[in-house]
Amino acid sequence: MDSGRRMVQKRVKSVILSGCEAAAEGAIRAGCKFYAGYPITPQNRFPEYMSVRMPEEGGIFIQAESEVSAINMVFGASVAGIRAMTSSSSPGISLKQEGISYLAGCELPAVIINMNRGGPGLGDVTPSQSDYFQSTRGGGHGDYRTITLAPWNIQETYDLTYLAFILADRYRNPVVVLADGMIAQMMEPVKLFPGKKQAPKKKWALTGCKGRRPNSIKSLFLTPGVLETHNWKLARKYQKITENEQLYHTYMCDDMNLLLVSFGTCARICFEAITLARAQGIKAGLFRPITLWPYPSEHLKKVAEKVKKILVVEMNCGQMIEDVKLAVRDDIHIFFYGRPGGGVPTPEEILKEIKRI
Amino acid sequence: MQKTKNYLYRKPESLTDDITIYCPGCGHGIIHRIIAEVIDELGIREKTIGIAPVGCAVLAYDYFNFDVTEAAHGRPPAVATGIKRCLPDRIVFTYQGDGDLAAIGTAEIIHAAARGENITVIFVNNGVYGMTKGQMAPTTLLGQRTTTTTKGRDPYQHGFPVRVCELLATIEGVVYVERTKIDSVPDIIRTKRAIKKGFIYQIENKGFSLIEVLSTCPTNWKKTPSESMEWVRKEMVSFFPIGVYKDKGVQ
Secondary structure: OHHHHHHHHHOOEEEEEEHHHHHHHHHHHOOOOEEEEOOOOOOOHHHHHHHHHHHHOOOEEEEOOOHHHHHHHHHHHHHOOOOEEEEEOHHHHHHHHHHHHHHHHOOOOEEEEEEEEOOOOOOOOOEOOOOHHHHHOOOOOOOOOOEEEOOOOHHHHHHHHHHHHHHHHHHOOEEEEEEEHHHHHOEEEEEEOOOOOOOOOOOOOOOOOOOOOOOEEOOOOOOOOHHHHHHHHHHHHHHHHHHHOOOEEEEOOOOOOEEEEOOHHHHHHHHHHHHHHHHOOOOEEEEEEOEEEOOOHHHHHHHHHHOOEEEEEEOOOOOOHHHHHHHOOOOOEEEEEEOOOOOOOOHHHHHHHHHHO | OOHHHHOOOOOOOOEOOOOOOOOOOOOHHHHHHHHHHHHHHHOOHHHEEEEEOOOHHHHHHHHEOOEEEEOOOOOHHHHHHHHHHHOOOOEEEEEEEHHHHHHHOHHHHHHHHHOOOOOEEEEEEOOEEOOOOOEEOOOOOOOOOEOOEOOOOOHHHHOOOOOHHHHHHOOOOEEEEEEEEOOOHHHHHHHHHHHHHHHHHHHOOOOEEEEEEEOOOHHHHOOOHHHHHHHHHHHHHHHOOOEEEEEOOOO
């Protein structure tokens, strides 16, 4: 949580922004100079906002002909050593998976915002958390991982998008900010911290080979054994990320006898449900992973030591519950409450579930 | 370039010493060399960034002695857009085959052209998927046998070949489109002149240019190198006429 704390100290100005705008501002403050995107509900405000803000900041905005093209433009900007991003919503993110796999294979930094909507297929345009597996298990082809950050309010959307660029450059890896249609469109006050981050110098970038040997960027390794070595190198990197970059948030866990595990928008609703439960004398607590990959498994295990029951709440049919099961003791009873397809649970629904189990 | 004046013939500085994977009689070697000579002559090696396609030329970064990136199949024009917009003073070119550019990457090439991106596209058309061992390409001629059109390309079953230069010439954002071939020395010289013009237009910030080069694939055409050159001259040219399709740069 260190980088988060540093941000808090520097904050000054407070403005009202939607989630799309907050993420865009977070990116700009992080020194993002390239945005390419394609319209899709519920994140249309993102490209609209960037079309104005990028030129103001001396950056580049391109409305691409497709999601596929947008992520490959981001690939190009990243090849050139520039901090670059794209945003979309679930069906669009599926199209971007090819590019994300190439980014991971080529070890290129980039930030991808997913304002998750209902699926599968065209689904609907309402908030959902159904892309949890897609974000945390890789998403495209090949043995790779993307760091996945899940904000639960607009302030955190700003903070985590900023952090996403730092992590992307630190590990030369794509980072996904996984929010949803609710966060995309909801407006809240956001405290903006001043100063613009300059992207670090990138020796590996393609800028023309003046004064050095030519650089190449690739993910093709045809010589037998070379790709295996490359994959092990990536695996070591993912291990390092797992050790160093876990973020989570706990609430009312000290005296609890029931633990709720939830992320993003859904965690915020659980927060409200816990207040209702506490008013009725039920000692419930909340564990909220902020990094969905790497999943804060050890932390969850420790927090869950005291309880016999866990309730996992998600806006899907049960995806993160697998990570919860992998993390905690076998003798803990794990219950699930979910609303897929754009359903958003109310605090009362969750309270009812808390009482039932 | 000063140094080369003392030599009648030598390897361009823009080529590495690597041995290519290309088959005997393949056009890629000639086209690589033309590009390398042009880049040397224009003195732009240290500020050039190339984009290799998926296909036989994917290993271009081993053969070109300047910065080269790989791109996903068909996406070089999008990757080039990202690079060129971020580094407008560098020279950015894509090197793409017919499958890459005219099938899976059709959207990318048309929209990079429509945006008038200031890049140079080298489009190598040999009418076949080379690296995957000879399937039908979007530019396979009617009647031409491939591993997926074993009785010859039938328009009612397989559709018609795509003429890229003619298509792109209609797009407002395009500055220069020319189709050339490499089956004879005069044609190789013409190809070099066309490719050089494409790079010069980019240096002069004139905008998007594409040079289509009719090339050979003896291995997958099941022909000898000389028969392949003959096929380009006789068969390919009749469907893909060589010439300048658009040149807004001359006015």
